Amino acid sequence: MKRRSFSAAVGLTLGPFAAMAAPAKVEPRAMTVSVVPQFRAEEIHRTWAPLLARVAQETGQPLTLVVPSSIPAFERAMLAGEPDFVYANPYHAVMAHRVQGYLPLVRDSSLLTGIVLVRADDPIRTVAELDGKSIAFPAPNAFGASLWIRALLAEREKIRIQPVYVKTHSNAYRSVLAGLSPAAGGINLTFDQEPPEVRKALRVLMETPGVPAHPLAAHPRVPEATRRLVTDTVLRLMTDRGMRELMSDIPWVNPVPADYRRDYEPLEQFGLDKYVVNSTPP
DSSP: OGGGGGGGSEEEEEOOOOTTSOTTOOOOOOEEEEEOOSSOHHHHHHHHHHHHHHHHHHHOOOEEEEEOSSHHHHHHHHHTTOOSEEEOOHHHHHHHHHHHOOEEEEEESSEEOEEEEEETTOOOOSGGGGTTOEEEESOTTOIIIIIHHHHHHHHTSOOOOEEEEOSSHHHHHHHHHTTSOSEEEEEHHHHHTSOHHHHHHEEEEEEOOOEEOOOEEEOTTSOHHHHHHHHHHHHHHTTSHHHHHHTTTSSOSSEEEOOIIIIIGGGGGGOGGGGOOOOOOO
């Protein structure tokens, strides 16, 4: 069965218990929510499990949190249409919509920007000085932290770099600190969540133009009524002060409804496909 390919991922089912249900009642099928693994699995569970538990409780729709082992593993499952819901980067949203028809539901109102970081004491002052050098990235298709940066360096800055993919944002930052690469790609959100000693030891060399942030998207097989209910519930929960404090690590400071045509379709015109690296089995 196709869903067994999630065996390499970490899963947690969250939803109403059926113990008190009448014998004839059939509980709805648990739907999967796959989160792009920008952080370690335990951090993602700590961040997302409480929100999904509340959404499941209030909607009556059981939800299973899935944390793939890597960003390429996340992409393979998403492009195969395995998760019912995905929390994905902006260009993942384009890829998923094109291949499977995933529909963005919710995003933050803020814009996502990528950053290139170097050591704070490094004499490099312009990205032109990175020409021919290696840059650590979390994964090829991590949009803000890799894909968008690599496209801009090639198309706008006219420099060639040697990308090194190290699986996570934290690994990319630490590659610079360890002297393995002179620079790293990241995003402000993940950099701001690093320990103070890491942030102090690095500085931002370049920041990209902003684009609409990561959406929560649904596969078209999810009924429209369920999509609408999940969207409305998330938006309502995130306006509750107590919930906002509990969910402070979820990057939705001001969540708003997402729309593919308005928010993500414009990315199709940038020709980013030539910088996409197709996921292959590990």
